Amino acid sequence: MSFEGLPKGSTDGRRSPLESIYLWEVVKGLAVTGRHLVHNIFHTGEMPTMQYPEEKRVYGERFRGRHRLMQREDGTPRCVACQMCSTYCPADCIHITAAEHPDPAIEKYPATFDIDLLRCVYCGLCEEACPCDAIRLDTGIYEIAADSREKFVVDKEFLLNERTRGTR
Amino acid sequence: MAIVLESLAKIVFMFLLIMGMVPALIWAERKGAAYIQDRTGPNRAGIGGVRLAGLVHPIADVLKLVFKEDVAPTHRHRALYALAPWLVMTVAVSTYAVIPFGDFLTLGGHTYKLVVADLQVGLLYVLAVASLGTYGIVLAGWAANNKFTFLGGIRATAQMISYEINMGLAIMGLMLVFGSLRLTDIVAGQGGLLFGWLPMWGVVLQPLGFALFITSVYAETNRNPFDLPEGESEIVAGYHLEYSSLKFALFFMAEYCHMVVGAAMISALYFGGYQVPWLPRPMLEKHAGLLLQLVLGLTVAASLLFAVLFLRRVQREKGKFGDARDREPVLGAAFWLVVALAAAGAFALRPGDIGAAGASIFASLFQVGAFVGKVVFFAWLFIWVRWTLPRFRYDQLMRLGWKVMLPLGLANLVVTALVVALVGSGK
Numbered sequence: 004m005s006f007e008g009l010p011k012g013s014t015d016g017r018r019s020p021l022e023s024i025y026l027w028e029v030v031k032g033l034a035v036t037g038r039h040l041v042h043n044i045f046h047t048g049e050m051p052t053m054q055y056p057e058e059k060r061v062y063g064e065r066f067r068g069r070h071r072l073m074q075r076e077d078g079t080p081r082c083v084a085c086q087m088c089s090t091y092c093p094a095d096c097i098h099i100t101a102a103e104h105p106d107p108a109i110e111k112y113p114a115t116f117d118i119d120l121l122r123c124v125y126c127g128l129c130e131e132a133c134p135c136d137a138i139r140l141d142t143g144i145y146e147i148a149a150d151s152r153e154k155f156v157v158d159k160e161f162l163l164n165e166r167t168r169g170t171r
Numbered sequence: 172m173a174i175v176l177e178s179l180a181k182i183v184f185m186f187l188l189i190m191g192m193v194p195a196l197i198w199a200e201r202k203g204a205a206y207i208q209d210r211t212g213p214n215r216a217g218i219g220g221v222r223l224a225g226l227v228h229p230i231a232d233v234l235k236l237v238f239k240e241d242v243a244p245t246h247r248h249r250a251l252y253a254l255a256p257w258l259v260m261t262v263a264v265s266t267y268a269v270i271p272f273g274d275f276l277t278l279g280g281h282t283y284k285l286v287v288a289d290l291q292v293g294l295l296y297v298l299a300v301a302s303l304g305t306y307g308i309v310l311a312g313w314a315a316n317n318k319f320t321f322l323g324g325i326r327a328t329a330q331m332i333s334y335e336i337n338m339g340l341a342i343m344g345l346m347l348v349f350g351s352l353r354l355t356d357i358v359a360g361q362g363g364l365l366f367g368w369l370p371m372w373g374v375v376l377q378p379l380g381f382a383l384f385i386t387s388v389y390a391e392t393n394r395n396p397f398d399l400p401e402g403e404s405e406i407v408a409g410y411h412l413e414y415s416s417l418k419f420a421l422f423f424m425a426e427y428c429h430m431v432v433g434a435a436m437i438s439a440l441y442f443g444g445y446q447v448p449w450l451p452r453p454m455l456e457k458h459a460g461l462l463l464q465l466v467l468g469l470t471v472a473a474s475l476l477f478a479v480l481f482l483r484r485v486q487r488e489k490g491k492f493g494d495a496r497d498r499e500p501v502l503g504a505a506f507w508l509v510v511a512l513a514a515a516g517a518f519a520l521r522p523g524d525i526g527a528a529g530a531s532i533f534a535s536l537f538q539v540g541a542f543v544g545k546v547v548f549f550a551w552l553f554i555w556v557r558w559t560l561p562r563f564r565y566d567q568l569m570r571l572g573w574k575v576m577l578p579l580g581l582a583n584l585v586v587t588a589l590v591v592a593l594v595g596s597g598k
Binding site: 024026029033035037040044051052054 | 210211239382492559
């Protein structure tokens with residue numbers, strides 16, 4: 004029975020006598036589900052289910068994961084504390100305290116650089132706003148879990164270290 | 172004293188059968204639903220790495236429910252609120268008293284009937300107790316003092332009244348055919364053959380009655396497509412909405428107990444109960460030695476097959492998880508090899524000649540096995556139907572009950588009565 008042929012509202016009177024008995028249709032339905040069941044018992048490997056902690060989905064290169072702060076060659080942050088990212092941030096999750104940089108050519112550096120990962124919506128606008136390419140969302144880290152809210156607020160040292168995963 | 176012990180033994184057996192089937196059915200429900208929907212289903216919980224394809228999950232579920240906080244509404248009716256889940260559970264288990272799970276067992280010169288209570292009015296007892304189950308649901312809905320639970324309770328009442336009648340009519344047809352209300356008589360009456368080749372089961376003699384009965388049983392057990400009292404898409408969780416922790420677990424278990432009882436009713440009334448088709452009791456006793464050897468041989472073959480499957484898994488997923496779960500295929504293979512060895516070792520005890528007493532015991536156990544097998548199949552049918560059919564709308568439910576099934580049930584009764592009057596009953 005195709006959906007196009009159905010009248011609006013009730014479908015009474017459009018069923019064949021066999022269909023209106025309903026029992027035969029139940030048997031047909033049972034056959035459909037039974038086929039799936041038997042097929043899946045003998046082909047467990049073909050199921051689309053992903054056994055998550057053991058298997059992980061491969062995301063594209065442009066996937067926006069957790070942020071990281073880029074470093075200069077001497078290991079200090081590239082960030083010049085211009086506040087562009089925190090101004091642009093729609094979730095208001097970046098908090099920067101600027102301080103004077105010893106090198107007069109650089110002017111400022113972030114004394115603190117905190118990101119509240121619970122507030123972040125991973126839109127990537129901070130990445131686009133940054134004039135120095137100092138913040139990137141290219142880590143591919145999406146397993147972010149902690150047992151307290153405080154641990155979701157990550158600081159400068161955490162974001163600068165390329166090997167840290169997840170939260171604090 | 173002896174009769175008390177005998178009854179106690181039977182009650183314990185029945186209770187263990189039902190209670191043992193509940194976790195197995197919960198597992199079958201979850202795993203079966205998953206496989207029907209192309210998912211893997213539960214496979215995480217394990218004891219020392221042994222996960223039994225998710226069979227450990229019911230244990231984890233029960234532990235979780237036992238230790239959860241019992242959240243109860245402050246505006247409840249205290250006594251009834253506490254009583255309702257126990258009432259549902261007790262009623263679910265007590266239907267079982269009259270259903271024969273085997274013919275008889277001769278042990279040391281004594282012959283025991285394999286039924287807890289062989290009531291003369293067995294079918295009436297079943298109907299009476301089955302309708303008592305509604306009280307638990309209605310009380311739960313009323314005592315929780317919540318509009319959704321109340322609606323669930325009302326739905327349960329209306330549904331039960333509508334389908335109890337159809338169930339009674341279907342059973343009356345059966346009663347006419349077998350000329351008795353005693354369940355042991357009805358099951359014993361299904362042992363013969365019709366036209367020399369067709370097993371004289373209730374479903375053959377009363378096909379329409381069977382269709383009406385199985386539909387009513389699904390409605391009585393509140394299972395899909397008739398689980399409107401629960402109706403989570405309309406009334407949240409229906410009658411058990413305000414229950415949590417162990418009280419909720421009782422409702423949950425009662426649903427599965429109802430399923431087992433419903434399956435037992437279907438197989439006892441319409442599928443010959445403990446009767447093995449084409450193998451009546453004298454034949455079973457005569458060929459007991461051969462059959463025992465056949466059963467043992469099949470056990471050996473099946474366990475070897477399982478062992479081979481597990482050994483293939485051992486090879487395929489060597490160190491796949493890197494934890495205790497890697498032991499599972501090895502343990503599985505070892506287990507099935509031990510079973511195969513034990514079954515093969517039993518051949519050394521010469522099962523071919525077990526003597527007359529042994530043959531009688533074997534025949535009884537074989538019949539109990541046949542009954543349990545039928546119950547397992549129909550319990551699985553409950554699950555299968557649940558994951559196949561959508562839920563009825565309420566007006567559809569009422570129309571089916573009163574406008575379709577009631578006239579059909581009456582017609583079935585009249586036709587059966589005419590045939591019995593003209594041809595004679597099935598006895």
